[in-house]
Structures are given as structure tokens and as C-alpha cells.
Amino acid sequence: MYSEKVFDHFSNPRNVGEIENADGVGTVGNAKCGDIMRMYLKVDDGVITDVKFKTFGCGAAIATSSMATEMIKGKTLKEALTLTNAAVAEALDGLPPVKMHCSLLAEEAVKAAVEDYMKKHPEAVI
């Protein structure tokens, strides 16, 4: 049911962990539904220099978190905000229909982390 890429990102997730004193942190989802994603950003001059994640969830939730972090690392905040769930799913060679909400969660986690950064750095312009 899962593509090889999903399996790869699930078994060897990239960028797992926390960033101490992260510049932006976003948490989305809830335990009741079985998915929580948290993203940590390190930002330098509007560029995401480092990103880590922690996820409680199924295989697709872990794989989409991992893929999303890869897709925004080294990108500007502005670019990160354009990341869509469809793009994350596509990068994983697709997701089963019942798992598409996981990619949405990944998109929302990125947005929440950027928003948190903006809140903490009101002077920043993107």
C-alpha cells in the first residue's frame, strides 16, 4: 500500500530530533486522532539553515514529516510557505487516499513553525 519511498523515509527518517533554542517551533494534529507533528526551525537571514521534526503517528505521518523537512531545508521562509501537501505526497511517489491527511499535516507543521518564527521575530520580512 505504501511506495518504496514512503518505506524508505519511514524506516530511515531524515532530520529526526529537536533543535535547542530553535528559532521557530510548530506543533499540529492531536493525539486523539493519532497524529502529532512538531517541526523545529533554525533560521539565518530568512533562510532555513536547519530543520528537525518529531512525530507521533503512522508510517505515512513519519514519512511525510521526513520528506517535508528535506524539501524545506536550505530554502527561504517564503519558499517554505509555498510547500503544499500535494508536493510532499508526490515527492513520496504518492500516498494511499486515506493517508493524504498526513501530507496535509506536514504542510501545516511547516506553516506553524514559520508562523511561530514570525511571531518571535516581528521585524523579519519575508
Place this chain on the structure above:
Amino acid sequence: MDNAATTAVSPAVLEKMLPYFTECYGNASSIHGTGRDARRALEESRRKVADVLGAKPQEIYFTSGGSESDNWAIKGTAFANRKKGNHIITSSIEHHAVLHTCQWLEKQGFEVTYLPVDEFGQVDPAAVEAAITDKTILISIMAANNEIGTLQPIREIAQIAKAHKVLFHTDAVQAVGAIPVNVKEIGCDMLSLSAHKFHGPKGVGVLYIKQGTRIDTFMHGGAQERGKRATTENIPGIVGLAEAITLATENLEEKSARIAALRDQLIDGLTALPYVRLNGHRTNRLPNNCNVSVRFVEGEALLLRLDLEGIAASSGSACTSGSLDPSHVLLAIGLPHEIAHGSLRLSLSDTTTQADVDHVLKVLPGIIETLRAMSPLYTDFMEAQK
């Protein structure tokens, strides 16, 4: 480790079945020799099953499996006894074959009471008795739960049903082949079972119907199964079922003691890990069932990681059920959603070895550790503990 889902057909069973696909392919309703051979195999199988269950051969009806047996028992008696009443009593932890059938009957004007269970998943017989009204026509309570393995007090419930002249059906799909099941000792009017749970083939089951039980025909058509269930009999499947049930119940006590010892090693080993709890009753459970909840991780992720280690298991997490809610059984025993999402069922069989159990106990702690290390729930929990 997923034998509650299904089992492999045993070689001895397959060997018995094979001739009935080719040489003895006859239709049991035909008058000629091949037909008569098929008829003989059919009736011999019926006798074997009846012997194992303590029933009369004419009380054994072959079906397409556990779900059909449950559907037939419930719908068949509901409509046949509608003049007497429209109330059915069941429990909140039944298999969906029972629950969804009851929900459908509600749309047809029947009333259904779904009894709650205690924290171990046990139905209280006193609650069954208290739920009976003068409109009650049927009580359906499973013999053993398919997810958490809890055994139900079906003998007591059967006595209560009898005293109130209400029919009693039990879904024994998980029980047959795992524990002794005798319809006379239980005192039930109907009992469902399925061959593929005890090393028989898929697509064949039995509904035991006590003689004299008022029940409608399920499948209309020919005169098969005493006119109660049409369709040319699945002779290879039926032969396989009869052989499988005979083999499964031979030396059952000895076999289940061995399996229960392996189960106990799993339960003890897993519940010794931090924040892992046992679901279901510690002792009053199927000898082959171990169900735990691993906090801070999600069930499907556990299953996928176990699969990478060559271990097949199952979970009551929403992600594996295809709905947003975790298992109705785990919610019924009072687990909060997030803990129910982290459930893991390991179910053993005759073919499970000590090495299999050792392998699970060797790899699972590491898998749990890895998944917790990436779980924000675990991070927050450990922070709060500081």
C-alpha cells in the same frame, strides 16, 4: 504472530481437501456415483464437526464463514421471532459481523441493547439479565474477544437466556480450536465458527443451530442444508473444515498449555517495559492472545517496524482500521484514544515456537525506543516528569 487474523492451512488438511477439487468433484445433490461420493463426504464432515462440538449432525449448518454465520443467526432469528418481540441484547465489544448486523436491524425497526464491559472487557451476566424485557428475543455475546482475547461468561448468560426463554447465540470464531467448545456444556442455541482460524481453509464456516430453534432461511434457492441455506455445497472447504477442527481439538489441553506459556512470556516481557500495559484480562483470556498498548507511539508504525523484522502483528489503531477512531473494543474497556492508537496484538498458534517469541522480545524494545525517540508525546511527557 497474527494468527487471530488467519492461519495457514495445515498440510494434513490440504491433503484431505485436494481430491475433492478434481477426482471427487461431484455435486452432493446429484444422484450418480460422483454425487453420492460428495454427499458421503459432506455428511461425514457434518458428523465430525458435530462430534467435536457435542451437537447432533442435523444441527450443523455449513456456511461461507464466521461473518455469514453471525449474520444468519441474528437476522434469521430476529425476523422469525418478530411476532414475539423486537429486542436484541448484545455487547459493545462484539465483532463487526455482529455489531453491524444489529445496527442494520435497528433500521428495520428492531431495538438493540449494547451492553458495556468492564476494564478487562468482560460482560456482566447480571447486566444481561437486567436488560431483558418482555420484548427480548435474542441475546448474542461472543465466547472470546478477537482483539483482547477476553473470555466471556457464556455459560451463565446461556442459563439466564434459557430461564427467560430468550434465544442465545455466541460468536465462537476465536474460541474454537483455542479452548474447548461444547454446545451442550455452554447451553447455547446457536454458535458461529470459522475454519480459517484453526488451520482450515478460508471461505467456510459453521452455524450450529439447536434443534427446534425458530430461524428463517438465510440463502434462498435449492434444498441444501435442510432447505435453510441454498448453494451447492463447498465440499473441499467443508472437508477441510472437518479435518481442521478434528486436528485442532486433539490434545487441545496440552497444546493450549504450551501456547499459553509462550503467551505469558510475551505478556510478562512486554509489560515489563516502561509505559506498556496489557489489554484484556490477565488470566481469563484466550491462550493465544497477547494485546498491549504502548504509550506515546502509534500502532501502525509499530506494525511496519515489526514487519521489517519479519514479524506480522496487528493493531487496533485507527490507521489500520481505515477509520478515524481506534478500535471500538479498546475504547469500550475505557482506554483514551491516544493509548488505544498504540495497541499491538500478537496472536499465537500451534506453529508458534519459542524462537518466535524470543525474536519478538529481542526486537520490540528497540523498535519502541526508536519510535518514542521521535514522538513529541514522549518528549512532552518526559519533560513534565522532570
